[in-house]
Amino acid sequence: MESAATQISDEVKNLDLERYVLELETDGLTVVPPEVTGVSPEFLDRCTNVLLAKFTQMTGGCPITLADGPTGELRWPKPAKTGLASLRPKDAPPPSQMLIQQLLQLDRCFRDLFVNPVVDALIDHLIGRAPIAGKMRRLSSTNSFVKWQGEYGYGPNLGLHCDQGGNPLPWGPKALTANATWCLTDYTREHGALAYVPGSHRSNAHPMAGAAKAAKPVTCKRGAVIVWPGATWHGAYPKLTPGLRLNAVAYYRHQAVLPQENMIVTMQDEPWDDCDDPAMMRELIGFDDVFPYQAQNQPVPTLASAA
Numbered sequence: 411m412e413s414a415a416t417q418i419s420d421e422v423k424n425l426d427l428e429r430y431v432l433e434l435e436t437d438g439l440t441v442v443p444p445e446v447t448g449v450s451p452e453f454l455d456r457c458t459n460v461l462l463a464k465f466t467q468m469t470g471g472c473p474i475t476l477a478d479g480p481t482g483e484l485r486w487p488k489p490a491k492t493g494l495a496s497l498r499p500k501d502a503p504p505p506s507q508m509l510i511q512q513l514l515q516l517d518r519c520f521r522d523l524f525v526n527p528v529v530d531a532l533i534d535h536l537i538g539r540a541p542i543a544g545k546m547r548r549l550s551s552t553n554s555f556v557k558w559q560g561e562y563g564y565g566p567n568l569g570l571h572c573d574q575g576g577n578p579l580p581w582g583p584k585a586l587t588a589n590a591t592w593c594l595t596d597y598t599r600e601h602g603a604l605a606y607v608p609g610s611h612r613s614n615a616h617p618m619a620g621a622a623k624a625a626k627p628v629t630c631k632r633g634a635v636i637v638w639p640g641a642t643w644h645g646a647y648p649k650l651t652p653g654l655r656l657n658a659v660a661y662y663r664h665q666a667v668l669p670q671e672n673m674i675v676t677m678q679d680e681p682w683d684d685c686d687d688p689a690m691m692r693e694l695i696g697f698d699d700v701f702p703y704q705a706q707n708q709p710v711p712t713l714a715s716a717a
């Protein structure tokens with residue numbers, strides 16, 4: 411009998427995506443070119459222009475182009491203790507990457523991008539379905555990594571991690587999270603590409619020491635989308651070239667682990683601290699949890715002259 415992990419959906423068959431599914435199963439990552447997803451250069455231009463304009467707005471006026479990156483002097487707030495910034499070594503140089511969060515709110519182009527049927531079929535394959543409830547993939551976040559020339563990287567181990575690493579082991583054959591990274595610039599190693607360890611998803615465990623030796627860059631053209639499950643070991647190379655590496659990332663989650671009651675919302679105006687241990691109650695409800703956030707929670711630099 412066929413295992414759940416290798417079942418092929420009608421969507422995958424109808425869209426002729428078996429080769430990408432095979433890559434996902436064997437390598438733990440696949441790259442789908444724009445000819446297959448159907449995104450046009452004009453559409454990619456629109457996504458790019460929206461992000462560049464948003465960067466300038468968020469930074470208080472810093473100009474930015476694909477060719478040159480940010481052309482103003484940027485000042486960063488104090489380093490965050492959580493999130494991506496916490497992965498950076500203590501002696502790291504100033505960041506050369508900023509996250510633009512909540513792309514769904516930014517422009518229709520991202521809402522269109524994130525309902526692409528080709529990517530959806532691949533994500534559905536990774537995350538799977540429940541017998542009654544249907545497709546289990548849900549969006550977790552939508553972000554753009556704006557990365558420019560600099561030493562920014564995650565150190566010698568390339569920041570290798572599994573996106574579903576916050577979930578307790580053992581993990582099963584279905585992905586608990588999955589990532590679709592739409593490349594808005596070419597990806598090469600020197601250009602600060604994604605790094606990953608082929609086949610690492612099959613360990614269904616966190617990266618082992620020294621895994622970076624087996625890592626390789628994901629090389630692809632603008633318009634390609636990189637898809638991988640939450641068990642694949644990945645990180646990134648520093649960007650050694652001028653200009654920008656730009657993407658739009660749809661990050662997905664399995665629908666299963668959720669609060670049945672959204673207490674962070676339903677209890678916020680209720681007397682939650684009227685109990686024997688308000689600190690414990692606060693933690694149980696999750697008021698201080700990093701996720702789910704409701705507004706940008708990653709650091710934003712500002713143009714020095716505007717400070």
Ligand SMILES: [Fe+2]
Nearest residue numbers: 571572573644
């Ligand atoms: Fe990641």
